[in-house]
Amino acid sequence: MATGKKVFSCLIIGILFFFPGCWDRKEINRIGFAVGLGIDKDSEGYQITTQMALPSLLEGGGGGEEAPVWVVGGKGRTIFEAIRDVNTRSARRPFWGHLNVIVIGEEVAKNGLIPVLDLLSRGQELRRSNYVVVAKGKARDILEAEPKLESINAIFISNLIENRTGQSIAPVVTLNDLLISLSTAGIESVLPKIQALDQESFLPPQKKEEKAGPKDEGEEKPKQILELRGAGIFKKDKFVTWMDEETTRGYLWVKGQVKGGIIVIKNPAESDRDLSLEIKRNKSFIFPRLENGKNEILMKVVASLNLVENTGIVSVETEELIQDLNQKASESIKKEINKAIKVAQEFETDIFGIGEKVRTQYPELWEQMEWSQVFPGMDIKVEVETVTQEAAMTLRPIMPPTQRRK
Amino acid sequence: MIKRGTISPRQVFFILTMLLTGIYILILPRHMVFLTGTDGWLVLIGGGFVSGVILILINKVSIKFPGKTVIEFAPLVVGRLLGKIIGGILAIYFTLLAAGSLRIFTEMLKSALLAETPRWIVVVGLVGLIIWIIQNGLEDIARFTELLAPIILLLLIGALIGDIRYMEVIRLKPILKTEPISLLEGFISTLSYFGVIIILLMLYPYVNAPEKLTKTSLGALLFAIVITVAVFAGTVATFGIYETGRMAWPVIELVKMVRIGEFLERMESLFLAVWLSIAFINVSVLSFCSISGWTQLINIKNYQKLTYPVMFLLLGMSLWPKDLLAVLGLYRINFTYGLFISLAIPLLLFVFTLFSKGGSENGHR
Amino acid sequence: MVKKPGKLLRDLKKQDKTKTDVQPISTSLEKNLEYIKNVFTNCSDIIFREFIVGYKTQIKAALIYVDGLADKVSIHDYIIKSLTLEARASKPDEELQGEDIYKWIENAAMSIAEKKQVENLDDVMSGFLSGDTTLLIDGWSKALVIGTKGWASRGISEPDSEVVIRGPREGFTETIRINTSMVRRRLHSNKLKIEARKIGTYTQTDVAILYMDGIVNSEIIKKVHKRLDSINEVDSILETGCIEQYIEDHPYSPFPQVQYTERPDKVVAYLLEGRVIIMVDGSPNCLIVPTVFIQFLQSPEDYYSRILMSTALRWVRFIGVFTAVTLPALYIAVTTFHQEMIPTNLALSISGAREGVPFPAFVEALAMEVSLELLREASVRLPGAIGSTLGIVGALIVGQAAVEAKLVAPQMVIVVALTAIGSYTLPSFAASIPLRLIRFPLMILGAIFGLYGVMLGWIATLVHMISLKSFGYPYLEPLAPLRISELKDVLIRAPRWQMMTAPQFRKPTEKAPGTFLERPYITKDGGEKNK
Structure with missing residues (x-):
């Protein structure tokens, strides 16, 4: 027995030595790190843009003139063909394990996401936690833009998505979220909108309003600014319309995903002065009420706010003033939510996932109805509850001495 | 002859837990989602409960024949011919389960980690190690399990906890809206899934404190049910039933989502490597049982002589199916008909034991 | 040592046939000396000192010792001086006759502590070869081996390979007696047993087996003796490493299954855990058996x-x-x-x-x-x-x-x-x-x-x-098989008062010292005891 064991182990070791094939081995400096993927479509087929990081340039500290990325394109009738097309042009095999962001061009979005996503959800290298954004215009422009701060623009985009604490004006959607919302009955997809802009397009203050204005495609210089703002909404897998930032926040309120951002309202005590409220947390509940043929949905949104700025001189410490303030904040939130509801119902796409709630709560009813037709006619009631706290460091507004003596 | 009375009840606990939550859990969520949709976890609890009853029967039967495995005592209970047939069925069952575990694991490894590496080389490496530990004896297998099982279970639970933030309870609803027929089918699958517990019939004589084993094995089953339900519910809550049904390896996808802090992502390679030890434990225990089963069936003194033939058979069997779909198709047979082994044999033995003892009062507890 | 064990044993068996019976001591000093000188031809370090005892009845005697191994000062002052000058100076009450002379020499004429009577020439020779001095007396069929061991040895110093920051600094030396004394000094117990034996046909190395009677599991002692018996006839033992290779269970494994240490405090700790220590003369390392893997991760400083x-x-x-x-x-x-x-x-x-x-x-x-x-x-x-x-x-x-x-x-x-x-x-x-x-x-x-x-x-x-x-x-105990109660010295180092139940090596009958299970000076409610 002992000798048999030894012979066998020798055999195995021998096999290991005789087949040092290293079938799956890929040296880290022989692979191309694809960090960003853009997908566009025209009448011929799909065009993909792959952003590959150039480690040798990064090594120098990133201080060089050249951006440490290389954008390669490929085209094909399917995504896979296009990716293979990229392979013919890249000396290093693209490695998708470090993909940071998938940018979907507007045209692709309008034509349907499913043909695009199938491959992306199959591959073993890709992560399901990749961010997906939809580009206004072409995905290629986004990946070819040269923003500052991060030398790799795909990392810039994913940081942009992760650090949206300031504003809450775009949703965060991963590939997994997208796949689930596409496959689940009673919920439609929403993707954040990304846009490449020129510095000039919004630096002068008077132009701020028309930031989404049309731009020339023929510009030669890569764009400097990438902006994540608003969202595109989908019906089934097809893009239907854009939401502006206020509507997007309305949507986020309902999803319970507002984490940051501000609300500016009038001081209840001094109607000519503004108060800034910072949003801390937000929760939401959806209660469908379909018993006895009713057609009612109740949305309940709870938000906790911090009072961070009081441009007036009257403190809002008293119970009544706080109540009043909460009231006003609620009103303002409600307005945003209603905007979102209006867009959703207008385009007959249930981005809030109300249908899913209905399906789980009234499975029998769900079987009988065609949700996309019922949804626009739903009577959606919104209730908002806010809790406001004074920011911790200072308790009272600045008050000139003259006022104090009064 | 294998030395008897060498492993402790605690080691049996870990062996059973590993067997019940080990390899087949990789394909369970997908299978259950197809049959029962969101109700899978309820069915799992129900099936687990029934398996608990079977487990009690197994314990009751085994305790009456101290120092004997099922293959040795079955002829005494049901007569020589039927007893040998039962023994043969069990030995084949264990061999098949072992081959199945081996193949499912390699299949998963191939699709998720080593896409280009030839399948046989991966299997041969693993089987070599398994032969080694089997030659060293059940005691070593038990110790190995005891050493690694807690770590593995902690990792598994850790992965589930790490995914909690992606889970949404709404994806587990609605409850009990599946067709009763599919529910029944799911229930049968669950019984087959938990049916591995009949391995206890083989392990009994090797345990040094058999009187504690009823409690221990029930504990292991309970623990395994909790883990299985958690994995199933976790998978469905993370991906929803449609996506779960689409995936080849839902549990691996679940593990892929785990993210520890900002810097440790994509831990699935690590998990798969750890899963190797699960596969190792599972296949070694199952093949040990199958080898010792064959040995006792044909009355050989030394089980080590049979190790190589059985392991080569196992290797061949595990390489037989063409692709993953064929493996899953074959395994569906077990999910459907496995209960004839896991349910019928303990029941049969139990009834016969009652009669042979002239209707003992232990029958109805 | 290099030879294969099988061949070695065969050789030894051949030797045994030619040289079976021991050489008795003859009554003639001449013959004895001649025999020994024949055996030790070309051994310049062996000193034969012949002299005469007694005043009237003159008896020839001879001292044999190895130069450098024996302490010359004590040979001069307490053997030769006593037997020659002082024996002559003192006037005995009566003239001694026959056997009584030898008894008188053995018991009264020498001022030296350690002596042993031997009855054959083999013992005589191994006596002076291990540093003692042999006294042969004409007409007596016995001989005395007088303890005069005293050779140059290294002083006690700190072991380089096992350095601790806190804890005793002394380490074992190459002399087995000093080593056992260092253990005995820390363990004033009659339970500490030090069994001695010699191993190696040529080297005749002193080997000591230390254990705590009553704590150690006697199975281990039996195993140690059995394994040492089986290597009794190897040519040489130069270091503990030689013994280790002979007695360990799996010599082909990369993992050492016997631990060695140079630290007396470690030895005492392991003795008290019920392990057996094997010391070898000529080596500062001593072996600890049985050894489990986790020991290598524990330092005395812990x-x-x-x-x-x-x-x-x-x-x-x-x-x-x-x-x-x-x-x-x-x-x-x-x-x-x-x-x-x-x-x-x-x-x-x-x-x-x-x-x-x-x-x-x-x-x-x-x-x-x-x-x-x-x-x-x-x-x-x-x-x-x-x-x-x-x-x-x-x-x-x-x-x-x-x-x-x-x-x-x-x-x-x-x-x-x-x-x-x-x-x-x-x-x-x-x-x-x-x-x-x-x-x-x-x-x-x-x-x-x-x-x-x-x-x-x-x-x-x-x-x-x-x-x-x-x-x-x-080897992996207490991890596999798992002994949860012993993990307190593996995954953590539990407080001393919780570690009084000894590990598995202790004989199962041994009772744990109950009073130390809690800190003795603290009462149940947490206050300090008054007394």
């Missing part, structure tokens, strides 16, 4: 310093072991198979640093690890000061130059350095050797199968370790 600190240090050692064994393999596996596991920025920087490195990561790592082993081996052989210089030259200059020459990536240098540091965290040098050995197969497996291969290697290692036994005790 028990002297504070609880939390020692627990933390123990975990540092676990990490050190893991690093020393797996880190290069993990690095290879991750950078050549699982690049997705590395955070993007790190992956890019590794890739950038490897830009231009001509070798695959495996070859790179292998070359670095081999040169590390070269460096280590070279610096062990060199004298202290040069050794550390070599370390600096090797580590800093060669490493730096290799990175600049684009032969290796800087990350690889870090990995290799960490590996080396990790293996130095082990308190025992013996245990770090298998870890260094295992690293290479793991690296190969990692280069072929990635993490799957690394895990395969780990499983193989564990399967092997689980199958090991040391004197009947599983």
